[in-house]
Amino acid sequence: MRTSNLLLFENNEAFHQMLTDGIDVKFSIGDGKTRTDKVWLVDFGAPENNEFLAVNQLTIVENHVNKRPDIVLFVNGLPLVVLEIKNAPNEKADIRAAFNQLQTYKQVIPSLFTYNAFMIVTDGWFAKAGTLSSDYSRFMEWKTADGINIVDTETTPEMEPMLQGLLNKKTLLDVIRHFIVYERAKEQTIKKIAAYHQYYAVNKAIESTIRASAVPAFNSFAEPPAKYGKQDVTEQFPGDKRAGVVWHTQGSGKSLSMVFYAGKLVLAPEMNNPTVVILTDRNDLDQQLYETFTACSQLLRQTPVQAGTRDDLKNLLSVASGGVVFTTIQKFMPEEQGGKYPQLSNRSNVVVIADEAHRSQYDFIDGFAKHMRDALPNASFIGFTGTPIEKEDKNTKSVFGNYIDVYDIQQAVKDGATVRIYYESRLAKIELSEADQEILDARVEEVTEDDELTDKQKRFAKWTSKEAVLGSEKRLKQVALDLIMHFETRIESAEGKGMIVSMSRRTCVELHKQIILLRPDWYDSADDKGVIKVIMTGSASDPLDWQEHIRNKPRRKAIGDRLKDPSDPLKLVIVRDMWLTGFDAPVLHTLYIDKPMNGHNLMQAIARVNRVFGDKPGGLVVDYIGIAQDLKKALAIYTEANGKGKLTFDQSEAVDKMLDLYEIVVQLFGTFDYRKYFALQPREKLNFILEASNYILGLKDEDGVTGKKRFNYHVGRLSQAFGLVGTTEEAKEIRNDLAFFQAIKARFSKFDENKKKKSNEEIETAIRQIINDAIISNEVIDVFDAAGINKPSIEILNDDFLEQIKGMPRKNLALELLKRLLNDELKMRSATNLVQSRKFSEMLADAVKRYQSGLIEAAQVMDELLQLAKDIREADKRGEKLNLRQDELAFYDALADNPTAETILGDDTLKAIAHELVDSVRRNTSIDWQLKESVQAKLRVLVKRILRKYKYPPDDPATGEYNVSVNKVLSQAELLADFWTNQA
Structure with a gap:
């Protein structure tokens, strides 16, 4: 196939x-x-x-x-x-x-x-x-x-x-x-597989949906199928049209779980080609979820469609079967106030999936649930939510039923599906009068852009007075200055991006003005340029200075794509309501909150920074308005629903962890006083780093783990912890020490034969944190200069050079350097001489293994490696003695590796074979030989013909030794063919 x-x-x-x-x-x-x-x-x-x-x-x-x-x-x-x-x-x-x-x-x-x-x-x-x-x-x-x-x-x-x-x-x-999907993004397609929590939750949801739709029991998925640990939903009766609620904490792949659910549901024979309706409460959420489903249309076996109007929705739901339809709940409002929504379908295989299914989103009290039921009387309803249903919320349960599956913050963080969120208050940085502070302390419900004026009149006065305090020019100047200093420090220690939540569109615009006054180079009017943007809706009737920030949906999406791209210079966005739910940008690591928020809205907003991304150690929520009490109330809602784990961790916990890790690294230095380093001149500092490196290399193994590996591991963890709290005073106090530790770690990487295996993220983090002109010179220093030896010009393994290494005072560092040089030399030789490179590589590996196992001391392994270097050099001289070029010598070594060949055939015969092989293979090797099977076959025939001509190997063709020898020569031929074509 x-x-x-x-x-x-x-x-x-x-x-x-x-x-x-x-x-x-x-x-x-x-x-x-x-x-x-x-x-x-x-x-x-x-x-x-x-x-x-x-x-x-x-x-x-x-x-x-x-x-x-x-x-x-x-x-x-x-x-x-x-x-x-x-x-x-x-x-x-x-x-x-x-x-x-x-x-x-x-x-x-x-x-x-x-x-x-x-x-x-x-x-x-x-x-x-x-x-x-x-x-x-x-x-x-x-x-x-x-x-x-x-x-x-x-x-x-x-x-x-x-x-x-x-x-x-x-x-x-x-x-x-x-449960495997190919999700199409703008630049590439990403293949994704369900995590275990998604897999079992979706299968439970399928089973519950079939129960709710009053169809036979579903039993055709993973073993054991008898029980999946469903929670309260098992208490519901067949045919009750309430499939249940899946509560998976934000950032753990809820949207993808919905895709897997819809994809499997449409194939379930019991559902008889169902119609799936995906319901959201806002246009921007509808678009985001629609884009996710469309990107995964292969799994759905159909292309999702979006209902643009009420009439469009009616047409889409009047079909006989099938279809994946997206709509907002507002389209289920009757055209006449107090009227009844017309029935669109009475089929029982219609399933309504509600995103973020809880009362505050869908306003069930005001009748949206009734209108949906009027339109789809026999449909089953299922909810997916990233936040829990409140204990007193009976309406959500009456529409959707009980929980199907719960995946809480504690398990998500433990699994690595999300990262921890830390909380930092910056209230003390902002000066306010007592009167203004009283206004801010007053509890007030959030007013969203989607609210109608009639709905918010009762709370509008309080909201407006609070907005006036938050949006005063004096205060916004303070916030802008502190935010800039905080964010610049933050991205020095942990690369990422930030989102600022402001109270109103006016404060968004005004805060943007204050920020670009302080950082004019961050501004650019073009959507595809600039470091900071405001994301908001509006109209032509809004003030003139708002107009550049008012964008249509495609333009907002383009900026969203920029924010999601780690390499794009866009680093900060200012929002009011948009992108606080449903917007997934893993690179976000800092959320600045300057707006009253509570309950589900607060839980959803802070989750913008909990996505996994590279070596991101956690997300940070920075509070400029005083949301600590609101976080506690949100946590109460969460724990009442039996959710485990904290919504946020106080930054002081991360500081304590950083200091604990710092002490571990300090203790590794024992009696070596590394702090002398900070009083030295730049050139002396470099020498001191080598002394410190040598000390760490000399640490005894613990449980088979070398001192270097322990040091690198703990410095890596310390660097991650520092990235979370780099703006704190405690972090600033150890910043110089950390830079010194990272300088040693970076120095080790230069001598590490496996340096290419290090993660780019780890190296980039180290480089970012190491750049500090007050600590380390930024001049480029050659690795040989750093080791205190002269850089060899041509022959790396000459006697003078080896004597310099042997005479290095830092024996552990000398050993690391020699290992690296030998390894590099053998890698280079492996491109031309198969047998020789294998032989010497095995000798190197054996010596290092015996040293690491404690069978030989550092001085002995140093002598063995120096002798190995001399043996490698002498191997090159064999060609001169045998009157063979290097390529002929490579074939000669492959031929002579047969135990009996030299004795039976003689040295002259082996040299003749080697000479003829080089001549024949080189003449018949074309640049594209690897792509043409005919050329490859021809080369193999030529090699075997020459070997038969000289009766090589002299073993019985029926023996294994015969085949091993022939294959070795064939491999050597292919190796040189590669080398010659690469040199062409």
Whole structure:
């Protein structure tokens, strides 16, 4: 089976569609007639009808590269899952290394991944699953085998629930068909797989929907199907039209869960091709959710449609079956006040999905629920919400029913689905009179732009007086100055973006003015330029100075795309109501609140900064108005609904954690007084960093972990903690020390033979925090100068150079440097001489392993590595003695590696073979030889013909040694062919 596109990801998407939708095949039925039917590669309805096979160490050859993935899972001969397993006791063989290995496989054996559904990385204890396009941070654990009991992965290996839950046959096929989506974004398509909480919640929701629609029990998904731990919804009766509420905390993928739910629901045979209505309470939310569903239309097996008007909605819902329709709840309002909304459909297979289903959003008391029921009397209603239903809210439950599934903040943070949110008050930075402070302290309900004047007259006076205080020129100047200083400090220690919530459109505009007065270079009138923008609606009748900030929907979306792009210079947006719900920008890490907020609106707003993004350690909410009491009240609502975990953590907790980590790093230096560093001159500082590095390298191993690894680990954690609290006084006090620690960490990276495996995010964070002219010179310093030795000009392993290394006073640093130089030298040689590079690489690895195991001392391993360097140099001179060029010597070494060849055939014969091989292979190697199978086959024939001519190897062709020797020469030929074409 072949797919048409040459690109791996597009091939993978095309195959996935064939796998999950079947393949249309046309065939003859006689008399010149044809018929089309579907062929299914997998029987999803009956897992026992399929053949499952797990293959260990399967050798895959592609483009002359041999790779052996640890385990490949086949279903009916299709390699759908790849597992890469590392050895837990090996400190370098962690799951990050397994992830890196998979990235290499994707490059060198891409054909295997054309058929890949998902990948798993594990070291036997930790285990994560992700897709072809997932970066490391999006590989996630699978923490339950049944959707009820969440495994404590601190005491139980993560691989256990992964095997029992995700990789049991029924769940595996269910996930592949219904829980993998290709989401199309502006720049790229992203392949996503459901997290465990999404998978089990959606299946519970499907079961409950079928119950609510009064259809037979649903039993065709993951094992064990008997019970999914549904909560209160199990107490409801069949046919009650209330499917329930899914409460998954904001940022944990609620919108995607809704997509998975709709995608599986439309295929459920019990629902008989249902019509799905997605309901929101605001136009901007409707658009955001609609865009998400449209981007995932392949999973829905249809294109969603948006109802633009009431008439449009009526037409869309008058169909006989099918359809995914988006609308706002306002379109269910009767045209005449007090009137009854006309019936649109009496079908029982209509399902209404309400986003953020709770009373404050849908105003059930005022009758919207009644109008929906009048329009769709037999429809079932299900709610998805990121915030809990309030205890006293009986109306929401009367429409939707009880909870189907709960995924709270505590579990989301523990799983890494979201990050913690920290709270910082900046009230003390803003001066106010007592009278103004009293006005601000008065509790007042929020007035939103969507409210009609008649609805807000009772609270308008209080709101207006508070807005006048918040929007005074004097106060906004203070806020602007403090906010700028805070944000600039923030992005120095933790790269990201910010959102400012202001009380009114007027205060948005005025705050923007004050900010650009202080930072004029942040301003640009063009939508695609500038560091700061205001996002708000308006009309031509608004004041003239507001007009540049009033944009239509496409322009606002374009700015939203800029904000989501980490590389775009747009860093700050000022909003009133927009983008506080439903807007997903993981790069956001700071929310500045200068507006009264409470309840669900506050919970939704602060969640803008809880998304996972790279090495982002957490989000920060900065309070300029005094929302501490409102946060406590919101937490009370949350805990009354049995939610676990805190909405926010006080920044002081993060400060305490940072100081604890700081003490750990300080203790690693023991008797070494690193603080002397700060009194030195720049050139002396560099030398001192090397002294400190040498000290850390000399620390004894603890539980098999080197001092360098412990130091790097703790400095990395300290850097993350510092990124959360970089604006505090405590952080400023240790800033210089941290920069010094990071200078050592950065120095280690220069000597690390595995430096390319470091995460870009970690390196970028270190670089950002290390730049401080008062601490470290910003001059570029060569690594050899830093080590105190002369930089070699041509021959890196000459005697003088090796003597300089041997004479270095810092023995630990000298050892690190020599390891790196030897490793680099052998990597370079591996491009031309297969046997020699393997031999020396094994010698290097063996010496380092014995040293790390404590079998030999530093002085002995240093002597061994110096001798190895001399052996490498002497190996080059062998060519001169044998009268062979380097390419001929490479073939000679491959030929002579056979135990009996030199004895039986003689040295002259081996040299003759080597000379003829170089001449023949070089003449027949074209630039595109790797792309043409005919050229590759010709080269292999030429090599084998020459070997037969000289009766090489002299072993019996039936023995394994014969084949090993021939394949070694073939591999050497391919290696040189690559080298020659790259040099051309």
